Amino acid sequence: MNDHPSLTLATFAAQLDFDSIPTEVVERTVNLYVDWLGSALAGKGARPVETIARFARLAGAANGNGPSEVLIDRTRTTPYFAAMINGAASHFAEQDDVHNGSVFHPATVVFPVALALAQARRASGREFIAAAVAGYEVGIRIGEFLGRSHYKVFHTTGTVGTVAAAATAGRLLGLSPAQMLDAFGSAGTQASGLWEFLRAAADSKQLHTAMAAANGLMAAQLAADGFKGATHILEGAQGMAAGMSSDADPARLTDRLGSRWATAETSFKYHAACRHTHPAADALLSVVQTHRLAPREIAKVVAHVHQGAIDVLGPVVTPRTVHQAKFNMGTVLGLVAHHGYAGVTEFEQGFDASEIAAFRDKVTMALDAEVDGAYPARWIGKVTVTTNDGRVFAGRVDEPKGDPGNTLSRDEIATKLHRLAAFSGAASEAEAAQLLGTAWQVAGQPQLGSVFGASAKAAVAA
Amino acid sequence: MNDHPSLTLATFAAQLDFDSIPTEVVERTVNLYVDWLGSALAGKGARPVETIARFARLAGAANGNGPSEVLIDRTRTTPYFAAMINGAASHFAEQDDVHNGSVFHPATVVFPVALALAQARRASGREFIAAAVAGYEVGIRIGEFLGRSHYKVFHTTGTVGTVAAAATAGRLLGLSPAQMLDAFGSAGTQASGLWEFLRAAADSKQLHTAMAAANGLMAAQLAADGFKGATHILEGAQGMAAGMSSDADPARLTDRLGSRWATAETSFKYHAACRHTHPAADALLSVVQTHRLAPREIAKVVAHVHQGAIDVLGPVVTPRTVHQAKFNMGTVLGLVAHHGYAGVTEFEQGFDASEIAAFRDKVTMALDAEVDGAYPARWIGKVTVTTNDGRVFAGRVDEPKGDPGNTLSRDEIATKLHRLAAFSGAASEAEAAQLLGTAWQVAGQPQLGSVFGASAKAAVAA
Numbered sequence: 001m002n003d004h005p006s007l008t009l010a011t012f013a014a015q016l017d018f019d020s021i022p023t024e025v026v027e028r029t030v031n032l033y034v035d036w037l038g039s040a041l042a043g044k045g046a047r048p049v050e051t052i053a054r055f056a057r058l059a060g061a062a063n064g065n066g067p068s069e070v071l072i073d074r075t076r077t078t079p080y081f082a083a084m085i086n087g088a089a090s091h092f093a094e095q096d097d098v099h100n101g102s103v104f105h106p107a108t109v110v111f112p113v114a115l116a117l118a119q120a121r122r123a124s125g126r127e128f129i130a131a132a133v134a135g136y137e138v139g140i141r142i143g144e145f146l147g148r149s150h151y152k153v154f155h156t157t158g159t160v161g162t163v164a165a166a167a168t169a170g171r172l173l174g175l176s177p178a179q180m181l182d183a184f185g186s187a188g189t190q191a192s193g194l195w196e197f198l199r200a201a202a203d204s205k206q207l208h209t210a211m212a213a214a215n216g217l218m219a220a221q222l223a224a225d226g227f228k229g230a231t232h233i234l235e236g237a238q239g240m241a242a243g244m245s246s247d248a249d250p251a252r253l254t255d256r257l258g259s260r261w262a263t264a265e266t267s268f269k270y271h272a273a274c275r276h277t278h279p280a281a282d283a284l285l286s287v288v289q290t291h292r293l294a295p296r297e298i299a300k301v302v303a304h305v306h307q308g309a310i311d312v313l314g315p316v317v318t319p320r321t322v323h324q325a326k327f328n329m330g331t332v333l334g335l336v337a338h339h340g341y342a343g344v345t346e347f348e349q350g351f352d353a354s355e356i357a358a359f360r361d362k363v364t365m366a367l368d369a370e371v372d373g374a375y376p377a378r379w380i381g382k383v384t385v386t387t388n389d390g391r392v393f394a395g396r397v398d399e400p401k402g403d404p405g406n407t408l409s410r411d412e413i414a415t416k417l418h419r420l421a422a423f424s425g426a427a428s429e430a431e432a433a434q435l436l437g438t439a440w441q442v443a444g445q446p447q448l449g450s451v452f453g454a455s456a457k458a459a460v461a462a
Numbered sequence: 463m464n465d466h467p468s469l470t471l472a473t474f475a476a477q478l479d480f481d482s483i484p485t486e487v488v489e490r491t492v493n494l495y496v497d498w499l500g501s502a503l504a505g506k507g508a509r510p511v512e513t514i515a516r517f518a519r520l521a522g523a524a525n526g527n528g529p530s531e532v533l534i535d536r537t538r539t540t541p542y543f544a545a546m547i548n549g550a551a552s553h554f555a556e557q558d559d560v561h562n563g564s565v566f567h568p569a570t571v572v573f574p575v576a577l578a579l580a581q582a583r584r585a586s587g588r589e590f591i592a593a594a595v596a597g598y599e600v601g602i603r604i605g606e607f608l609g610r611s612h613y614k615v616f617h618t619t620g621t622v623g624t625v626a627a628a629a630t631a632g633r634l635l636g637l638s639p640a641q642m643l644d645a646f647g648s649a650g651t652q653a654s655g656l657w658e659f660l661r662a663a664a665d666s667k668q669l670h671t672a673m674a675a676a677n678g679l680m681a682a683q684l685a686a687d688g689f690k691g692a693t694h695i696l697e698g699a700q701g702m703a704a705g706m707s708s709d710a711d712p713a714r715l716t717d718r719l720g721s722r723w724a725t726a727e728t729s730f731k732y733h734a735a736c737r738h739t740h741p742a743a744d745a746l747l748s749v750v751q752t753h754r755l756a757p758r759e760i761a762k763v764v765a766h767v768h769q770g771a772i773d774v775l776g777p778v779v780t781p782r783t784v785h786q787a788k789f790n791m792g793t794v795l796g797l798v799a800h801h802g803y804a805g806v807t808e809f810e811q812g813f814d815a816s817e818i819a820a821f822r823d824k825v826t827m828a829l830d831a832e833v834d835g836a837y838p839a840r841w842i843g844k845v846t847v848t849t850n851d852g853r854v855f856a857g858r859v860d861e862p863k864g865d866p867g868n869t870l871s872r873d874e875i876a877t878k879l880h881r882l883a884a885f886s887g888a889a890s891e892a893e894a895a896q897l898l899g900t901a902w903q904v905a906g907q908p909q910l911g912s913v914f915g916a917s918a919k920a921a922v923a924a
Contacts, residue, residue: 051689055680059542060522080521153705158651185659189620189666190673192654195700197647197692204651204692207684211652211677218517222669227513230659230666237777238657243615243706 005253006234009141010184011177012257013134013167018126021133025261026443029129029136031413032097034439035268036107037071037451038417039096041426042344043089044072048203052088052210056081068116069451072426079116080214080221083165086112087213088206091157093344093420094326098275099136099266100403101376102143102160103151103308105209106266109161110135110168112213117172118448125445131171136263139164141255142234147247148376152311154244158193158208163234165216166223173224185229186219188240199315201324267379268402268413271342273325276309277332278400279371279381281342284333287385287395288340295337295359297387303329304368304382306375313365325351330360333383344423379403410440427452467715468696471603472646473639474719475596475629480588483595487723488905491591491598493875494559496901497730498569499533499913500879501558503888504806505551506534510665514550514672518543530578531913534888541578542676542683545627548574549675550668553619555806555882556788560737561598561728562865563838564605564622565613565770567671568728571623572597572630574675579634580910587907593633598725601626603717604696609709610838614773616706620655620670625696627678628685635686647691648681650702661777663786729841730864730875733804735787738771739794740862741833741843743804746795749847749857750802757799757821759849765791766830766844768837775827787813792822795845806885841865872902889914 018026043049049072056062061081068082069075072089076082090096091108098105110132118128142160143150150156166187170180193212197204223229233239234253241248271278280303287293303309312327319325325347326332334356335342350356371380381397399406408416414436421427427435435451442448480488505511511534518524523543530544531537534551538544552558553570560567572594580590604622612618628649632642655674659666685691695701696715703710733740742765749755765771774789781787787809788794796818797804812818833842843859861868870878876898883889889897897913904910 048689051684051687054687055683055689058540058683059680060528060540066522078520078522153700182664185662185664186666186669189656189659189669190654192652194651194692194695194702194705196695196698196702196704197651199698199700200647200690200693202644202647202690202692204648207648207651207689215673218521221517221520222513225513225516227510227669228659228662228664230656230664231662233656233658236658236661238615238661240656242658243656 004232004235005250006184006232007177007181008254008257009138010180013138013171014175014177014180016130016134016171018130020258021130022261025133025264026129028264029132030440030443031410032107032266033111033132033442034417034436035097035413036090036111037435037439038420039093039108040071040086040090041417042093042095042420042424044424044426046092048206049089049092052206053085056084067120069119071451074452079120080217082116083112083217084210084214086115088210091205091209093272094274095269095272095344095416095420097266097268099140099143099262100379101265102140103156103376104139104143104160105157106136106139106164108209109157109165109212109216110139113165113168113217114172115451117169117217121172122447123172125443125448127172128448129443131168133263134171135164135168136266137257138167140262141253144252145234145248145250146241146245147249148308149246150244151308153195155193155195155205155208158212159191159244161209161212162191162216163187165213166219169217169220170223173220175220175223179223181231182227182229183220183223185231185233186222186227187216188233189230190215190219191240195312198312198327201321265404267404268408270401270408271332272344272347273332273342274312274327276305276312277329279379279397280305280329280383281332281336282397282400283381283383283395284385285336285340286397287383287393288337291393293385293387295355298337298362298385299388300386301333301363302384303333303363303365304371304384305365306372307367308375310365310367319351322347322351328360329365330363331356333363334359344420466694466697467712468646468694469639469643470716470719471600472642475600475633476637476639476642478592478596478633480592482720483592484723487595487726488591490726491595492902492905493872494569494728495573495594495904496879496898497559497875498552498573499897499901500882501555501570502533502548502552503879504555504557504882504886506886506888508554510668511551511554514668515547518546529582531581533913536914541582542679544578545574545679546672546676548577550672553667553671555734556736557731557734557806557878557882559728559730561602561605561724562841563727564602565618565838566601566605566622567619568598568601568626570671571619571627571674571678572601575627575630575679576634577913579631579679583634584909585634587905587910589634590910591905593630595725596633597626597630598728599719600629602724603715606714606717607696607710607712608703608707609711610770611708612706613770615657617655617657617667617670620674621653621706623671623674624649624653624678624681627675628681631679631682632685635682637682637685641685643693644689644691645682645685647693647695648684648689649678650695651692652677652681653702657774660774660789663783727866729866730870732863732870733794734806734809735794735804736774736789738767738774739791741841741859742767742791742845743794743798744859744862745843745845745857746847747798747802748859749845749855750799753855755847755849757817760799760824760847761850762848763795763825764846765795765825765827766833766846767827768834769829770837772827772829781813784809784813790822791827792825793818795825796821806882
């Protein structure tokens with residue numbers, strides 16, 4: 001088999017060893033895992049998530065106990081269905097992580113698979129971390145490879161996420177490089193997810209992450225059993241890029257593998273909204289705080305954005321649901337102006353309050369050459385705020401809160417998890433504290449146990 | 463909700479009534495069903511099919527008995543996994559039906575879902591037929607809508623098949639038009655399947671049909687439970703056509719709904735090879751029979767084909783597997799020249815025999831303006847045969863065997879099923895005969911029972 005980008009990337013994923021991952025990348029990966037747990041817990045009770053969970057039970061998940069934990073209800077099932085349900089749950093609150101350059105949300109497709117399979121195989125924390133990093137490194141590079149044209153129509157986390165999930169699953173299954181390439185082939189040919197749902201306030205986002213996780217896991221399990229996949233699924237003449245991109249750059253697939261750790265470039269989400277709103281939200285916050293402006297003093301806000309923000313956020317003019325509101329720049333800026341934060345509670349309790357709706361109508365987006373040129377490598381936030389009495393303020397942030405240079409501390413991540421668990425009711429404060437205690441130690445666990453408790457502690461003690 | 467093509471099509475599928483389907487279309491649908499049963503049985507023992515079946519058992523299919531029958535091993539499971547496994551099985555032998563104009567194989571994604579859900583819901587034969595016709599009519603129109611550009615990279619049976627399967631499932635679940643539209647949305651956003659696998663002799667074709675059936679069924683079950691889908695998934699600005707076609711024609715989506723019965727335009731496959739080889743195969747057969755040519759007398763064959771044939775068949779130069787051989791024009795023409803037929807047994811026993819390989823090297827494909835212009839509405843077969851002693855014969859068929867104007871009789875369909883069942887060992891001759899007896903009567907069954915016997919007969923007697 002001749003060398004080519006898909007094979008190089010598959011070989012890297014198959015052979016990635018825990019000891020070759022720098023300590024700071026391991027630590028960041030643990031942070032990303034704990035951050036993901038909060039997002040997975042936050043999905044409890046959400047209608048689309050619970051609907052997918054009911055479907056899974058109908059399809060076979062409820063038939064007997066499996067080894068893998070479903071975080072929203074603490075049942076256990078097969079890795080396939082656990083990955084599906086946890087994948088559905090962890091993208092709902094829009095609080096899960098994002099990699100800027102690839103516009104890809106890795107955690108929600110990688111960790112459901114890593115956790116489900118690690119529990120099933122009694123893998124160590126080191127294997128768990130290596131598998132997660134394999135998924136991040138693979139997914140981020142494929143997202144960058146497919147480029148901006150892909151993201152205009154396709155939900156990268158659904159499409160690319162399938163292959164990232166396969167990389168994580170394949171690493172935990174101990175696939176050879178050739179088998180990993182098979183897994184990529186079976187995953188890539190199932191890659192799907194269209195943005196069209198946003199216009200209709202539909203539930204597809206949960207379906208995309210659920211099935212990216214489940215299909216990626218399936219692809220790796222099939223490969224372990226000899227099922228052959230396309231060997232050039234990424235860059236081939238009838239592969240993913242050929243079908244779903246017009247500006248693909250194969251060099252990105254193998255960009256500094258093993259020396260550039262893309263995992264550590266991943267941003268945490270501070271606000272519970274589409275990441276495209278965060279730079280402007282932080283820029284507005286700096287103006288409001290610096291000049292002590294009350295929302296009612298503001299006459300107009302122009303958010304200076306990149307084209308991708310207009311593509312994704314543009315279709316949502318008057319949000320009718322919390323989920324749509326997370327994709328509406330005016331609503332997010334309104335919440336930030338009023339509360340200093342756009343979190344799950346702020347959305348749930350007030351996205352359609354009259355003062356937020358009034359603020360929303362003061363906000364417009366404008367394409368900005370500097371912001372657009374820097375994107376997606378950097379997500380610069382710029383706003384122009386005009387007050388009722390005619391003052392004009394320019395606000396700017398170069399790295400929105402949560403980006404690698406402005407990352408969240410472990411305390412902030414823990415606070416976020418507590419807030420999300422309380423919001424959904426998935427865990428009491430004491431349970432969340434206990435779960436956090438275990439989760440921060442994940443890399444040292446000889447066998448991955450239960451997220452919620454007893455067996456995990458037993459494994460650590462063993 | 464304003465009227466638009468996706469809604470019109472969804473409404474048609476949701477409201478399609480058995481009594482509105484002309485008798486001859488019902489009869490043809492029964493023939494297509496029986497023809498599909500043969501293809502599903504033929505998948506028994508095939509490595510990719512059995513691998514998917516093992517995956518399904520691992521994922522949850524084996525946990526207890528379900529209502530739906532798996533035809534390759536006569537186990538029962540949930541509708542989801544039965545659809546997945548029967549979908550994987552029925553496309554393997556390349557003997558399942560095809561609709562020319564849409565280049566779509568309806569049976570392998572429609573009937574796995576129709577059978578699984580009808581068994582689970584104890585639906586009548588009339589409901590079963592109406593649901594199958596809904597899937598055919600929807601899938602064929604979406605395939606035509608997405609056009610030739612889609613098929614150049616995407617395996618239409620995988621992509622469009624997901625929505626066709628959703629239509630069939632939605633009809634059996636009694637979805638309202640709005641719910642059916644939701645099902646289309648959830649199915650369309652999962653639509654996937656890339657041709658890249660063919661180059662590597664990979665197993666993805668079985669994965670495509672398995673998951674089109676399973677995902678389509680999932681989409682409809684989700685919709686029945688209130689899960690929202692994109693309302694313009696087909697023709698919207700970030701929908702299927704936007705992402706996966708450059709020549710989509712929305713008028714095709716609603717072309718003569720209720721008066722044009724696209725189901726009855728579907729062709730049966732006579733040869734066990736990619737349909738793109740059939741026109742030339744029949745044209746060669748006419749030359750060989752008319753002029754009584756022995757294969758060794760032939761020096762050269764030029765198959766005059768449409769561009770789609772070159773796109774799909776071109777990458778396979780030297781077939782290494784039976785499956786690849788079915789996508790190699792030279793091998794198919796070699797089998798036809800030697801045996802008068804390219805069936806499953808002919809492929810299995812001799813695709814790489816020296817005389818077939820020698821014949822293969824005499825065959826070339828050439829793009830033909832007339833053939834290409836008529837395609838995909840008509841699949842004209844033209845060959846030019848040159849003998850060793852310099853004679854040149856032109857062969858032509860206007861409708862290859864199995865096309866609507868040259869369709870298979872019920873006797874021919876039964877013979878094909880017996881041959882496929884014997885090939886795979888999925889049923890003895892007596893079992894196949896009994897199964898056929900039940901299957902021809904499917905439209906009159908008050909409750910769909912077991913394909914293999916007792917309960918089906920009991921239902922008829924009830």
